Amino acid sequence: MKSTLLRTLSLAVFVAGTAQAELSAPDISLTIDAYHKSTDTALGGRTEGWGLSHTELALKQQFGNLMSGKLTAVMEANEEETDFSIEEAYLQTLSLPAGMTLRGGRFLSDIGYLNGQHPHADSFVERPLLYRAFLGGHYYDDGLGLSLVMPTDLYWRISAEAFDGDQLSETDSGRTVGTWALSTSLGGDLSDSQSWQAGFSYLRNRTLEAGEHDEHDHHDHHDHEEEGHGHSHGAEYTGKHMYLADLVWKWAPQGNNRNQQLTLSAEYARVTDPNEYASSQEYHEGWYGSAVYRFAPQWSAGLRHGRIDVQMGHDDHFHEGALEETAVMLAWNPSHTQTLRLQYTHQNVLQDWDDTFDAAADDVLTLQYIISFGAHDAHSF
């Protein structure tokens, strides 16, 4: 894991050296995400009390017309611990023909709708349950990715990625390709005021098969005891195959999203073959639906509901678990670099085993403040 990162960085330095004639100053940005959360939640990314979540320092550099590089260092701090990580360290081509882009290093996978987006652009304080349960919040890893945008009237992207898989499994699987993913998305406009995007992704997780004999037993529920405390990047519930479908629809009067905009989005995930004892009926499943309405230039309100149904492995059999989460939020953007958000979250345990969802909370209030300095990324659809 570390060696790949080092290789990437040394490559970046090398390219920077050879292309120095065309180098401009790098874009530097700092985003601070401070919050206060009233209670811990099950599978919650943030912990109770005051904290900093996903506070990032990003460096972006373009190397002539050939490629660009990005390095993102993330700090998360709460009342118990402080955690530093490198979430992005990649180089990306800018000049390949036929709509191709090649990325290498550590980067966010193109799967799903939210995964490739930066968390500070999210409409809710935490990612939906299915992201937290199956992807560790957002999935990034060390690897190579090729994406292709077709020269069609309709937007059509196809991506293929191969990763070492260490971030998803949180172990060194010892495999060169621990995970690989295929994803595609289509999108367009329905009228002046409506646009849409739909995607389908497949993520193959091969890390579960590595060292099956000695590591298998650690994959069961006992890992979850620390949840809500220790900071975890890995996925809580994994399986050999993951399928993701996403759909987004946006409306703004005459396409002018400055004053008003309605965004509806939904994703569905199914993770099959959690271990070798699983039958075809035993899989994890999750979905969410979200509606966010910006009713004035600086104000937006949103509602999100989601659910996961998971199989908790116990020796050679499974216990079922089901958890629901509903969130309501109100956000104020006094400027385009600041967001103040108040969110109410309600969790409902439908089925539990061995107190896995013990941390589930009825009423949670989170206050979040995001501010960014410097050149910040343009927000995607």
Next chain:
Amino acid sequence: MMRIRSSLTGLALVAALLPLPAQALEIFACEPEWAALAQALAPEARISSATHAYQDPHYIEARPSLIARLRRADLAICSGASLEAGWLPALQQRAANPKVQPGRAGMLFAAEHVETIDQLDHVPFGAGDVHPEGNPHLHLDPERIRQVAAVLSERLGRADPEQAAQYRAAYLRWSLSWQQRMDKWRERAEPLRGRTLVVQHSTFDYFWRWLGLEVVADLEPKPGVPPTPGHLASLVEDVKAKQPLAIVHSWYQDPQSAQWLAQKTGLPVLALPSTTAPEQGIEQLDQLFDHLLAQLLEQVDAG
């Protein structure tokens, strides 16, 4: 019947996904004014504008349809000076089209070729949505339009060398008639010289300068920050005393604030298009300036 319809839908989907046949030059304009200028200089090209007159060009989303359009473009023309900073970089990155990457000849930023007004050495924190490169709404100065047209004509020739001579000839013809129009507009605008206005955002600043009009108040407390009740209330006395010609806002802006101040001061509200609007009959740049002048002169006559 159902089956026919679904197979037709299927065909339409397949057609939409098939690569388009190679055709005329594809031009991607960030704003309608650049699409209109490209239309005048390259009538055969396939031109589309990413935005229209009822959209705030600062706040556009990097929609899938725009990515698809930029993916196919041979040439892109945008205002620059950070006007599109919130969305164009995302489009460029996602479209994966080497021709329109920053720094390439196929990516033309108008602001890099003319002098902008209100440049800043550094932007103090809390100054609002301003950029050191200065005011990006330079297309509302007819003289600067002419300078951009010269660069665009040269870029058209580079993107499509076989037709370079035609583009050059089209530019010379256009430039000549534009010069005549500018002379006429200056003449017509004589009654406006020295008059004052209340505005909402710095959108028309280049135009006011060209006409010799002066701005006495801005409904925005800071550039890019929507009007607040407190700020509006603070303007009333001052505006009453100065008796400007009108309170001007762009078509894409919410008219509420302008109307509130109009009620308090008795001034007329003037909603103006900040760019060409083919669907509203303002197809060409000269029609835009004709329209803007006529609207302002009407206020002079009414006053």
